[in-house]
Amino acid sequence: MSIPSAPTPDSQAAPPTALPAGGSSSLADGEWHRMHPLTPLFKGGLVLIIVAGIVISNMRDRIINFFVQQFAPEEAAYTEYPGDPIDWVLANNLILLALLIVVGIVVLFIVVFWVVWRFHQFRITGSHVEVRKGLLFRSQRRAPLDRVQGVNLTRPFPARIIGLAKIEVVGAGTDSNVDLEYLATGKAEAVRADILRLASGARSARLAASGAVPPGAGAYAAGQQGAGVDGSAPMTRRDQLVGSMNAGVSGLIEGVDLADVAPESVVKIPTGRLIGSQLISALLWALLFGGIFVVAMVATFTGMTADGETGPEIVVAMIGLALGMGIPLVIAVVGITWAQISRSLRYSIAPTNDGIRLTFGLLTTVTETLPPGRIFAVSVSQSLLWRPFGWWTVRINRMSGKSASQAQSGTAQQFNTVLPVGKRADVERVLGLILPGITPEELTQLWEHGVIGGQPDDAFRTVPRRAAWRHPLSWKRHGWTLVPGSLLLRKGWLWRQLAIFPLARMQGISIAQGPISRAQAVASMQVHSVTGPVSSTLSALDREDAQALIDEVARAAVNAVTHDHSHRWAEQG
Structure with a gap:
């Protein structure tokens, strides 16, 4: 939640104290820092310039006619002037005045952008990440590090070309995320690593071991103008901009985060499989929209026939309906399918010291780091259309830190998908990352009994025969079992799903009965956890x-919570 607040003067910042070596960035020192100078442009200035250009282009005649009335009243009927308005400016020797107006507008934009950038700052201490901004309407947002659920690094396509990236610190509450936008890509990666290290408790442990002062009172390991830690001369703004642009273009050509994901991704999705799976899924959208179109066609035909319309009139109406409704539906199906494909291209998943690293995106690239202990539920699911190919998808429930409306966005939903499409071996590799400590034997049991089901020694407690009418296709599969550390829920026949809920992060569980269920001696249950795609x-x-x-x-659950220390993962060893 944004809290109006006056920024703390820089003079009140903690005194500089050198941090011990350990890979700290120059920005994680407890001091206030500013974003990249081009931040206002990419946060809305670019859109503003485009909109202003469109408005000026469409209203050029009226704008120039206004100035004509001011400086040449005798030609007030300028709207009658033949030719392009620019020709009138040239013909009346008003080029200098027009250029001065354009320069004035550009200067105004620059001043506004500079003010926005000047009052947009952030700092990273040993306990929180904080952002403050605004001149007339000031706001300050803070994310406690012990509540960090993940750190995302996003490179929108235009910013990526310039070599900029946005960091999103995912909080534990609704609308609690803190955004650092934008930073040079190299600095953004270093800041992300520092946030994760501080959240894990590594910084506290290291400072305590070295006898240094607590974190948050650090100093610049490198100058704010870009001085290197080796004592090299600080880089100029021009050098930084040119270098970031070169890095951005090189990254666009070579790929996404190839050096950032180490070790190598444990799963590689063939492009053909990814596109094929999305095209098969698009068939469902095509059937849905096709059904709507057919109903509209039948209703129109029936209505026109009842009104006594002739054959040619009906044909013309059908063609008009096809063009007016059919084409937008086709565009919708194509757009949805392409959005899913482009978001999943260049997918990679890999383990790191700070958690699971996910990277995806063709033009706009997103890299997310999920620290241990931040995953509340996992599901392995398969639709009927994917069954002949042996494809599965893996999704998770996690705290997004977004409001309900933000959580419906495509990118937010993508964060809940840790494997877009994969075969059994791929699923087992991903589960091995998400469920640390699980053995290969346990993975095999989980797959055979949980994902597939129907084994002779099935341990799941399923729907009794007397209530089979409620789930006629899946009543033998619909059930639950408890394994060390997790609760497993299995259901579905048309859409198979196995849900895994770590007991240490469950919020509760409830059962309910209606009058019909009470008569049949059955009940419904619900696991209370964070919301997400996992049922x-x-x-x-x-x-x-x-x-x-x-x-x-x-x-x-009591035993699991007692032995779970994954939220302070860096202090384990």
Whole structure:
């Protein structure tokens, strides 16, 4: 939540104290720093300039006619003037005046952008990341490091060419994210690493071991103007801009984050598989929109026939409906499919010391780091259309730090997909990253009994036969079981899904009965956790099994929470 607040004067910042060596960036020192000078341009100035250009282009005649009335009243009927308005400016020797007006507008934009940049600052201390901005309407936003759920590094296409990136610190509450936009890509990567290191407790442990002062009172490891830690001369603004542009163009040609994802991605998705899976999924959209189109066609034909319309009139109406409704529906299907494909291209997933590193995106690239202990649920699912190919997708529930409307955006939803499409081996590699400590034998059991199901020694407690009518296709599959550290929910036949809920991060569990369920001695259950694509409900469970679920989860959750220290992962070893 944004809180109006006056910025703290720079003079009140903590005194400089050298940080111990350890890879700290020059920006994670507890001091206030400014964003990249081009930040206002990419935060809205670019759109403003484009809109202003369109408005001026469309209203050029009126604008020039206004100035004509001011300086040449005798030609007030300028709208009658033949030819382009620019010709009138040239014919009346008003070139200098026109150029002065253009220069004045440019200077005004520069001043506004400079003011916006001057009062937009951030700082990183040992306890939080903080951003303040605004001159007339000031706001200050803070993200406690012990509540950080992830750190995303995004490179929108225009900013990527210039070599800029945006850091999004994902908080634990609604609308709690803190954005650092924009920084040079190299600095952004260093700042991201420092935030994750501070959130893990590594900085505190290192300072305590060295006897240094607590974090937050640090000094510049390198000058604010870009001086190197080796004592080299500071780079000028021009050198920084040229270097970042070169790096941006090189990265656009060579690929995304190839050096940033280390070690190499554990899963490689063939482009053909990715495109094919999305085209198959697009078939569902085509069927949906096609059904709407057919209903509209039938309704129009029936109405015109009842009104006694002739054959040629009906044909013309059908053609008009096809052009007016069919083409937009086709464009919608193509747009949705392309958006899904472009967001998943250049996908990679890899383990790092700070958590799981996810990278994806063709033009706009996004790199997300998920620290351990920040994943609240995992699902492995497969649609009926993917079954012949043996394809699966893996999604997670995590705290996004966004409002409900922001969470519906395509990028936010992409953050919940850790494997867009993959075969069994791919799924097992991803689960091995998401569920640390799981053994290959446990993965095999999880796949055979949880994902596939139907084994003779199935441990899942499923729907009783008396309630099979509620799930006629999946009643033998629909159920739950408890394994060390996790609760597993399995359901679906047309759309298979196995949901895994780590007990240490569950918020609670509840059961409910309606009058019909009470008569059948069955109940519904729901796992209370953060919202996301992973379903947390089961219905038509035997009442005794549902009560046993409550008791067993309560005992197992206490033990899991006691032994879970993943939120301070860097202090484990």
